[in-house]
Amino acid sequence: xxxxxxxxxxxxxxxxxxxxxxxxxxxxxxxxxxxxxxxxxxxxxxxxxxxxxxxxxxxxxxxxxxxxxxxxxxxxxxxxxxxxxxxxxxxxxxxxxxxxxxxxxxxxxxxxxxxxxxxxxxxxxxxxxxxxxxxxxxxxxxxxxxxxxxxxxxxxxxxxxxxxxxxxxxxxxxxxxxxxxxxxxxxxxxxxxxxxxxxxxxxxxxxxxxxxxxxxxxxxxxxxxxxxxxxxxxxxxxxxxxxxxxxxxxxxxxxxxxxxxxxxxxxxxxxxxxxxxxxxxxxxxxxxxxxxxxxxxxxxxxx
Numbered sequence: 001x002x003x004x005x006x007x008x009x010x011x012x013x014x015x016x017x018x019x020x021x022x023x024x025x026x027x028x029x030x031x032x033x034x035x036x037x038x039x040x041x042x043x044x045x046x047x048x049x050x051x052x053x054x055x056x057x058x059x060x061x062x063x064x065x066x067x068x069x070x071x072x073x074x075x076x077x078x079x080x081x082x083x084x085x086x087x088x089x090x091x092x093x094x095x096x097x098x099x100x101x102x103x104x105x106x107x108x109x110x111x112x113x114x115x116x117x118x119x120x121x122x123x124x125x126x127x128x129x130x131x132x133x134x135x136x137x138x139x140x141x142x143x144x145x146x147x148x149x150x151x152x153x154x155x156x157x158x159x160x161x162x163x164x165x166x167x168x169x170x171x172x173x174x175x176x177x178x179x180x181x182x183x184x185x186x187x188x189x190x191x192x193x194x195x196x197x198x199x200x201x202x203x204x205x206x207x208x209x210x211x212x213x214x215x216x217x218x219x220x221x222x223x224x225x226x227x228x229x230x231x232x233x234x235x236x237x238x239x240x241x242x243x244x245x246x247x248x249x250x251x252x253x254x255x256x257x258x259x260x261x262x263x264x265x266x267x268x269x270x271x272x273x274x275x276x277x278x279x280x281x282x283x284x285x286x287x288x289x290x291x292x293x294x295x296x297x298x299x300x301x302x303x
Contacts, residue, residue: 001121008114012175014107019171023164026060026171030164033057064163071236078228078235085228108175115179124186127194134194138187145181148173207258207295211268215254222250262294263287 036046036054046054062070077088096105123129124137152169159165169177192198208215225231226246238246261268265285267275275283287294 001118004114004118004121008111008116008118009179010111011107011114012111012179015104015111016172016175018104018107019174023167023171026164026167029053029057029060061163064166065161075236079233080229082224082228082230085224085230112182119186124190127190129190131191131194134187134191138184138191141180141182141184141187143180145177145179145184148177149181152177203295204255204259207262207293208254210262210295211254211258211271213274214268214270215258217270218254219250222253259293259295266294 032050033054036050040046066074074088077084119125129137149169152173155168156165193202223246227233227235258268264287266272266287267283267285272283272285
């Protein structure tokens with residue numbers, strides 16, 4: 001268990017190392033761009049390589065602080081039909097699913113898998129820890145994670161959203177804040193499940209979790225309808241706080257329909273398809289009459 005945890009955290013650190021190097025490269029790009037601009041004001045001409053470096057920095061700034069014209073173009077594409085929305089998504093996702101995934105995303109996935117396996121083997125996901133251990137993990141996890149997140153936000157606000165400062169949370173401090181917060185989430189969930197009086201209230205969440213793949217894809221379908229021109233075309237119309245109402249509405253839909261579905265079927269639609277494909281055999285879908293619900297919430301005793 002300890003080896004899994006150590007290896008998982010070491011692999012996660014690869015993303016931080018790569019991110020830190022990326023930030024230093026960006027900082028060097030800013031310093032060079034400032035120097036190039038000062039030279040141009042004096043009437044000096046830049047070399048071709050220096051012009052490329054200057055353009056690269058300007059492209060970085062444009063990504064962090066896009067112009068009004070670029071924002072308008074993006075909104076128009078998202079509010080257009082499905083094809084234009086897909087084109088914009090493709091433009092933005094290509095780098096994330098290729099270069100970023102190879103350099104950072106792969107290690108993030110592998111590291112979190114190993115950490116999760118370590119927690120499972122330790123009994124953290126099956127109520128095998130004492131209440132005191134969960135409370136300790138909750139306090140330390142949220143204490144460290146939220147403190148880092150607060151400092152990130154404070155740093156960005158104090159810099160007035162300066163491009164390089166806005167880049168810090170996604171490069172240097174990302175995992176330092178995210179991983180401890182995840183531990184806090186795990187501890188909170190286990191403490192809630194341990195409360196027998198809450199288990200009936202938690203069954204809709206268990207059902208939604210058993211249909212995680214179906215619900216994940218359903219969120220994309222719902223947001224496609226809500227935000228793009230294939231549906232309501234609300235992209236760019238809602239304030240940030242209003243987006244939380246959309247999130248809440250989607251959660252409510254999933255928490256209502258998931259237990260209703262599992263009252264009649266063994267799996268969610270996509271979970272059934274995935275099981276059938278991986279086992280290369282059609283899996284039984286419907287529950288036998290009178291068998292009750294497929295929702296499972298383990299009744300572990302409190303130590």
